[in-house]
Amino acid sequence: MSSIWTGVSGLLTYSQGIATTGNNLANVNTVGYKSSRMLFADMISTMAGGTSDGSQIGTGVQVGSIALQTEVGSLQDAxxxxxxxxxxxxxxxxxxxxxxxxxxxxxxxxxxxxxxxxxxxxxxxxxxxxxxxxxxxxxxxxxxxxxxxxxxxxxxxxxxxxxxxxxPQATGTMEVVTNLDSQSSVGELDATDPYFTMFKNYDATNDTPVADSDYQATIKIYDSNGVAHTATVYYSKTSDNSGKEYWEYMVTVPPEEDGSATTSGTTKAGVLMVGTLTFSAQGVLENQTAFTPNGSDPTSLSNWTQASLTSSGVPEFSATFKSASNGSALPSQTIAFKTGLSATDGSWNSGSAANAGAIGTNAALNIGYNPSSTLNAVYCTTNYATSSYTQTSSQDGYAKxxxxxxxxxxxxxxxxxxxxxxxxxxxxxxxxxxxxxxxxxxxxxxxxxxxxxxxxxxxxxxxxxxxxxxxxxxxxSSNVDMASEMVNLIINQRAFQANSKVVTTAESLMETALQIKK
Known part of the structure; x- marks a missing residue:
């Protein structure tokens, strides 16, 4: 009688094995499908009758486990x-x-x-x-x-x-890195403020406000409405003193687009920052000054005071643009100006000039940063004996x-x-x-x-x-291996057939036993 149930356990278990294999094959094209693997286990064995050595007879098979197979399926372009x-x-x-x-x-x-x-x-x-x-x-x-x-x-x-x-994102940082030709000649300088000659000659009422620069670089920057404005950085060589070269620079926008309450409507409309660059005899930028208007008369250099510095030691200025729609002033925006040089201590030299007018004719006052705290970026403004050109320029604003x-x-x-x-x-x-x-x-x-x-x-x-x-x-793709699954299908089918034979054989034995009784 027990042999019938042994065969039945095989029929039930291997039918589940066929179902598992069939499910794997059915999902062979299912995206991300993970195949299942069935493992078999024997059932509890019973003691064999008439023996004294503890011999056992098995009672059949059962499902041991069905585990998810985590191997990666093939990756297909989509x-x-x-x-x-x-x-x-x-x-x-x-x-x-x-x-x-x-x-x-x-x-x-x-x-x-x-x-x-x-x-x-x-x-x-x-x-x-x-x-x-x-x-x-x-x-x-x-x-x-x-x-x-x-x-x-x-x-x-x-x-x-x-x-x-x-x-739209208003510009908050602009970087203009140039090479300024060390072979440039020094033009006629202002007797009182030679290091700011270009600024003093600047006149917003003229068609060309700046007429005496040695080089200029332009870059588009954006206001809070996403409107682009052309910013121009002008450079002019001011002196070659004791092996060092000094250049004046000036950051500007078109005067008619300047909405600042300080500079708009004056001869300095459009000027956002002025300063100087100091180069070593090897053409390396080693110091920088930067000044912005303090709210008083912008035509006076004494009212251009030291610019604030970012936490990374880069000077910044405030820009106020006019709205393109009605000409009213937009909210002011702070823009950091990067030349490639920064102050690692985030501060100006304690002995530097507090305003642009204080420099006068003294070249030594062009020291803005602490010399021991300067850092030159990979791309930094230089002063080599080759034509002036813009090495790189970038800004972080954009339109909608x-x-x-x-x-x-x-x-x-x-x-x-x-x-x-x-x-x-x-x-x-x-x-x-x-x-x-x-x-x-x-x-x-x-x-x-x-x-x-x-x-x-x-x-x-x-x-x-x-x-x-x-x-x-x-x-x-599915990680189903069709070849392996077909083999499993054949094995499970043969096992199912063999167990069905066990059941029919056991049934025949029972019929014979019943015939003996009759």
């Missing part, structure tokens, strides 16, 4: 920029079902934005991540701080782009833009590209990892959830810690 794949085994996308407010995990990265700007999985779940801290990025950029990763703010949340535009595309980098950062040429980090995808992912629970729709055996989810960022990187425009 046309959608939000089709994503995790390049290794460590990591699962985090999604949330709004219907039941439950969090699930998946390897299927076939995501897309819906009409409301939500990044959704193909099964209708919200993809999770962190919002990018835009203020931290802007602060780091303006202080020359290189971030090791895109900063985020808040907790893991739905990835939702509510506004597909980027607001419309989003044209998104892409995801290897670190899981979702970037937006805009019509104004800007790119902006929007969100950082969240990934999860488990101590024992083979025991994750399948919920259907490519969704997995943790169990006691799998352990709780550990959430982190792609390409950091234990987490693997993310490939954009890519999907992970």
């Amino acid at each position: 046309s959608n920029s939000t089709d994503l794949a995790i390049t290794g085994e460590r990591g699962y996308f985090v999604v949330k079902d709004a219907a039941n407010d439950k969090t699930y995990y998946t390897r299927a990265g076939d995501f897309n934005f819906d009409k409301n700007g939500n990044l959704m999985s193909a099964t209708g779940c919200n993809v999770q991540g962190w919002a990018v801290d835009q203020d931290a990025i802007l602060k780091a950029k303006r202080n020359n701080v290189i971030l090791s990763e895109v900063p985020t703010t808040g907790t893991v949340t739905d990835i939702t782009i509510k506004d597909f535009t980027i607001d 833009g419309e989003m044209t595309a998104t892409n995801v980098d290897e670190n899981g950062v979702i970037w937006g590209s805009f019509t104004n040429g800007q790119t902006k980090a929007l969100y950082v995808l969240a990934l999860a990892d488990f101590t024992n992912p083979t025991d994750l629970y399948r919920n259907g729709n490519n969704l997995l959830s943790p169990t006691t055996e799998s352990g709780k989810a550990t959430v982190g960022r792609a390409n950091s810690g234990v987490f693997d990187s993310i490939a954009g425009n890519t999907l992970e």
Whole structure:
């Protein structure tokens, strides 16, 4: 009688094995599907009758375990920029079902934005991540701080782009790095203030306010409305003294666009900053002064006082532009002016001139920074014996833009590209990892959830810690090996047939036993 149940256990177990194999084969084209592996175990054995050595007879077979196989499926190119794949085994996308407010995990990265700007999985779940801290990025950029990763703010949340535009950003930093030809000759200088001759000759009422510069560099900067203004930095050689060269510089905008209550309407309209540059005999920029108007008569150099410095030791000025729509003054904006030289102590030399008028004819007063605290950037203004030219120029303002595309980098950062040429980090995808992912629970729709055996989810960022990187425009295929599954199917089929034979044989034996009784 027991032999019948032994055979039946085989029929039941191998039918489940065939079902497992069939499910794997059915999902051979399912994105991100992880195959299952069934392991068999014997059932409790009984003592063999009529023996004295403890011999046992087995009573059949049962399912030992069905484990999720975590090997990475092949990665296939995809046309959608939000089709994503995790390049290794460590990591699962985090999604949330709004219907039941439950969090699930998946390897299927076939995501897309819906009409409301939500990044959704193909099964209708919200993809999770962190919002990018835009203020931290802007602060780091303006202080020359290189971030090791895109900063985020808040907790893991739905990835939702509510506004597909980027607001205009007023310029907060402008960098103009030049080479000023050391072979330039010194022109006629002002007798009282030779180091500010160009400024004293500047006249906003003339068609060409500056007529005596040796070189000029232009750059577009933006006001708070996103309107571009052309800023021009003028340079003029003032002296070659004891092996050092001194140059005057002046940062300006068109006089008619100057809305400052101090300079607008005067002969100095459009002048934002004046100062001097000191070069060594080797053509290296070794010091700098910078002065901005203090609110009094801008035609007097004594009213141009030392500019404030950023925390990284770069001088800054205040710019007030007129509105393009009605000509009224816009809110003033502070702009840091970078030449490539900065003060590591973030302060001016205690012995430097407090205002531009105090320098007079004394070359020694052109020392603005503490000589022991200066830092030359990789790209820094120079004074070599070659034609003057602009090495590099940049600024951080821009006009309003419309989003044209998104892409995801290897670190899981979702970037937006805009019509104004800007790119902006929007969100950082969240990934999860488990101590024992083979025991994750399948919920259907490519969704997995943790169990006691799998352990709780550990959430982190792609390409950091234990987490693997993310490939954009890519999907992970099923990791089902069709050849292996076909072999398993044949083996399970043969085992099922053999166990059915056990049942029919046992039945025949029972019939024979019944015939003996008759």
